[in-house]
Amino acid sequence: MNKNVRFQGEPTPDYYEPEIDYEEPVPDYDNYDDNDNMPLGATAAAAQDTGTLRQMSRSADTEHDLSAMENLNEASILRVLEERFSHDVIQTYIGDVLIVINPYKKLDLYGERYHEMYKFVNRRADLEPHIYWTVDHAYRRMVDSTANQVILISGESGAGKTESTKLVVKHLTHICQSTVSDLHDRIVKVNPLLEAFGNAQTVMNHNSSRFGKFVELVFNGNGQMKGACIYDYLLEKSRVVHLGPHERNFHVFYYMFAGMPAETLRYYYLEDPMAHRILKSEDNQKGVFFGEYDKERCAQMFHDMESIMEEVGFTKDDIATVYTCLAAVLFITNVEFQPEDDDIGVIIMDDYPVNIVADLLTIDISKLTTALLSRTCVVNDEDIVALKTLEQANDERDAIAKSLYSRLFGWIVRQVNTNLMDTSQGSLSGSNTIGILDLSGFENFSDNSFEQLCINVANEKLQYFFNTFIFATEQAIYAEEGIDWSQIEFRNNEDILRLFLGEEGVGQTRHKKMAFGRQPDMFTIIDDESKSPRATDASLVLNWNKNIGTHQHFRLLDGDELAFIISHFADEVLYNASNFLEKNRDRLGNNLMNVLQKSENDFIKDLFKAELTDTGVLSRTKSRIRSGSTRVQCGRSVRRRDRGSISTDTVRRLKTRGKRQLPSGAVQKAQTTVSQHFRTSLDELMKKMNNAQPLFVRCIKPNNHQEPDKWKDNLVQRQLQYSGVLQIAKIARLGYPVRMAFSNFYKR
Numbered sequence: 001m002n003k004n005v006r007f008q009g010e011p012t013p014d015y016y017e018p019e020i021d022y023e024e025p026v027p028d029y030d031n032y033d034d035n036d037n038m039p040l041g042a043t044a045a046a047a048q049d050t051g052t053l054r055q056m057s058r059s060a061d062t063e064h065d066l067s068a069m070e071n072l073n074e075a076s077i078l079r080v081l082e083e084r085f086s087h088d089v090i091q092t093y094i095g096d097v098l099i100v101i102n103p104y105k106k107l108d109l110y111g112e113r114y115h116e117m118y119k120f121v122n123r124r125a126d127l128e129p130h131i132y133w134t135v136d137h138a139y140r141r142m143v144d145s146t147a148n149q150v151i152l153i154s155g156e157s158g159a160g161k162t163e164s165t166k167l168v169v170k171h172l173t174h175i176c177q178s179t180v181s182d183l184h185d186r187i188v189k190v191n192p193l194l195e196a197f198g199n200a201q202t203v204m205n206h207n208s209s210r211f212g213k214f215v216e217l218v219f220n221g222n223g224q225m226k227g228a229c230i231y232d233y234l235l236e237k238s239r240v241v242h243l244g245p246h247e248r249n250f251h252v253f254y255y256m257f258a259g260m261p262a263e264t265l266r267y268y269y270l271e272d273p274m275a276h277r278i279l280k281s282e283d284n285q286k287g288v289f290f291g292e293y294d295k296e297r298c299a300q301m302f303h304d305m306e307s308i309m310e311e312v313g314f315t316k317d318d319i320a321t322v323y324t325c326l327a328a329v330l331f332i333t334n335v336e337f338q339p340e341d342d343d344i345g346v347i348i349m350d351d352y353p354v355n356i357v358a359d360l361l362t363i364d365i366s367k368l369t370t371a372l373l374s375r376t377c378v379v380n381d382e383d384i385v386a387l388k389t390l391e392q393a394n395d396e397r398d399a400i401a402k403s404l405y406s407r408l409f410g411w412i413v414r415q416v417n418t419n420l421m422d423t424s425q426g427s428l429s430g431s432n433t434i435g436i437l438d439l440s441g442f443e444n445f446s447d448n449s450f451e452q453l454c455i456n457v458a459n460e461k462l463q464y465f466f467n468t469f470i471f472a473t474e475q476a477i478y479a480e481e482g483i484d485w486s487q488i489e490f491r492n493n494e495d496i497l498r499l500f501l502g503e504e505g506v507g508q509t510r511h512k513k514m515a516f517g518r519q520p521d522m523f524t525i526i527d528d529e530s531k532s533p534r535a536t537d538a539s540l541v542l543n544w545n546k547n548i549g550t551h552q553h554f555r556l557l558d559g560d561e562l563a564f565i566i567s568h569f570a571d572e573v574l575y576n577a578s579n580f581l582e583k584n585r586d587r588l589g590n591n592l593m594n595v596l597q598k599s600e601n602d603f604i605k606d607l608f609k610a611e612l613t614d615t616g617v618l619s620r621t622k623s624r625i626r627s628g629s630t631r632v633q634c635g636r637s638v639r640r641r642d643r644g645s646i647s648t649d650t651v652r653r654l655k656t657r658g659k660r661q662l663p664s665g666a667v668q669k670a671q672t673t674v675s676q677h678f679r680t681s682l683d684e685l686m687k688k689m690n691n692a693q694p695l696f697v698r699c700i701k702p703n704n705h706q707e708p709d710k711w712k713d714n715l716v717q718r719q720l721q722y723s724g725v726l727q728i729a730k731i732a733r734l735g736y737p738v739r740m741a742f743s744n745f746y747k748r
């Protein structure tokens with residue numbers, strides 16, 4: 001066995017806090033038997049297979065680089081990886097691809113000594129495989145060739161992508177200089193702030209990223225870092241209003257309740273976290289924290305988050321504005337409606353939360369109530385104000401919360417980015433970059449919805465990029481150069497991408513209108529249905545079945561009109577189409593938007609006036625947002641006894657003015673849908689990746705229980721299979737290790 005490079009007495013690595021020491025009960029994993037995660041149909045046979053293979057390959061020598069193994073097959077690879085894992089050797093190369101098995105425990109692998117060891121590495125083979133080598137290699141390549149680099153970190157939810165991303169950034173800040181003294185520090189420090197707002201506990205991962213992140217580090221011609229930019233994608237904003245079984249909302253809500261002094265909480269009208277619908281779930285009837293330890297940890301995280309906000313330049317007013325928005329999200333989602341006695345329109349059951357929201361956001365209470373109860377539609381070019389149905393009122397109430405939270409998140413990313421640029425260096429365009437991509441990983445829960453579909457399709461796209469780069473492009477080069485080469489078969493997921501995104505999904509230009517005779521794709525069908533006032537989630541599934549029902553990767557589940565199954569590259573996933581259309585429309589009614597845009601608080605006003613980019617984010621818009629410029633004045637004017645009947649009065653007033661009820665499902669003026677933002681986000685990411693030389697890090701989960709020293713053969717085998725590890729090893733062994741353009745070679 002190769003010697004593992006570790007040093008006695010090295011200080012504990014400081015790269016993250018002991019989250020894995022987290023002792024409070026993690027969610028109930030009963031639904032996640034590892035065998036459930038095997039490719040369907042392969043379960044029994046594979047289990048038997050691996051039993052025999054284990055014996056066969058026990059003696060297999062562990063290797064730095066799988067492609068150098070004498071006995072190269074799936075079973076021997078699995079055994080070598082397991083053997084290494086059992087000795088805490090979690091990193092292994094296959095050619096230039098790095099495999100990292102999540103140890104779920106702290107290993108002394110990332111401290112100062114390692115930074116020094118993996119700086120200007122001459123001969124990779126002299127050292128143990130390490131993510132720091134990948135970073136060093138990318139940096140060298142950038143400096144030598146001035147080509148942009150991208151490190152693509154992939155793996156299932158909980159496999160270790162975010163932790164790996166942090167390690168990449170950390171090592172980069174060690175091996176290069178920066179143009180400003182504390183820039184490195186600032187880049188590393190912002191993570192907990194972004195995680196507070198963008199991460200949440202899921203059944204797969206207690207700190208799961210609920211947004212995609214592309215971290216771009218920018219360098220001048222001398223290889224000095226002069227800034228960084230975080231691009232955020234596809235925040236899972238539906239989490240704000242809906243929690244799956246055993247899941248939590250975004251961390252920041254818990255941090256606030258745990259860490260804010262009682263008096264400050266009261267200032268924002270906050271008292272008991274259990275009083276808020278969006279923090280309650282079926283499995284936390286006793287409280288939102290898992291116990292005292294969890295509460296203390298959240299309190300600590302709150303203080304850390306606040307210090308980071310101050311360090312990155314948030315003023316006291318900015319911070320107060322952030323809490324005000326969060327409190328408004330907590331109260332708007334507490335508003336409950338009930339149908340009117342005559343079944344036309346709805347009334348608000350308790351005015352108290354509406355009053356609070358009006359006060360927090362400094363908006364007119366009666367205008368807010370009117371907008372919550374009625375909406376404006378265009379019928380025959382005429383603006384019609386009509387009363388909402390119960391479903392419409394609930395959806396739009398939730399839309400306020402989602403919009404407020406995601407805009408706030410975008411603003412935070414924007415503030416963070418402002419702090420990560422060395423403005424003295426002029427524009428960042430034209431510089432060299434190293435990008436690190438960390439998207440939410442492949443998900444397969446017991447209940448999968450629209451968010452999982454988007455996340456999984458994004459992962460399909462990443463896999464496609466990986467396949468194209470590692471297999472297709474490489475083999476095409478050999479063919480082009482007339483090199484004798486026998487094709488290596490790999491699992492191609494082109495077909496699945498076409499199913500979701502049409503030709504555009506596999507790199508063809510997007511057509512506004514579907515070409516005649518071309519099969520519509522799933523996302524185009526969702527968009528078409530979302531425009532139709534009469535469409536329902538069930539009609540969406542029927543429409544899919546009509547148009548793509550014969551596709552080998554799509555099928556319906558008998559006996560459930562909303563259930564459908566997709567054979568993804570990684571696994572079969574059962575989806576539930578309930579709420580797909582509403583989630584895709586994600587519309588905030590025009591009159592609610594108008595009310596929010598008239599807030600007397602400049603920040604809120606600007607936040608809602610700001611145009612979103614085509615990818616649906618606020619962080620990169622040029623719109624002016626006055627940061628916390630209006631002092632927040634809440635916490636005084638609304639008391640419980642203010643409960644009144646504003647909504648009853650409003651609905652009566654609307655009725656006497658002869659407003660009518662809209663036909664159910666009436667759709668307002670077309671707005672950009674989530675799937676349109678999703679497509680544009682994928683396009684933008686692919687453009688970034690295509691403009692850079694990629695390096696790949698594949699994170700692997702050894703078990704589904706987030707436990708150290710536990711290896712589940714079936715689970716690992718499945719991940720190795722779909723990521724094509726055996727094929728990568730073959731191609732790396734047969735192919736040329738170095739491919740340099742002649743011009744670059746000549747220059748060197």
Ligand SMILES: Nc1ncnc2c1ncn2[C@@H]1O[C@H](COP(=O)(O)OP(=O)(O)OP(=O)(O)O)[C@@H](O)[C@H]1O
Nearest residue numbers: 020105157158159160161162163205208209440441
């Ligand atoms: N290199 C590592 N060493 C020790 N523990 C790790 C390492 N990488 C990950 N972990 C543990 O695994 C957990 C999950 O990792 P991480 O959040 O990076 O997963 P992820 O792939 O980004 O998941 P998601 O897609 O859900 O965001 C971490 O919180 C940490 O406890």
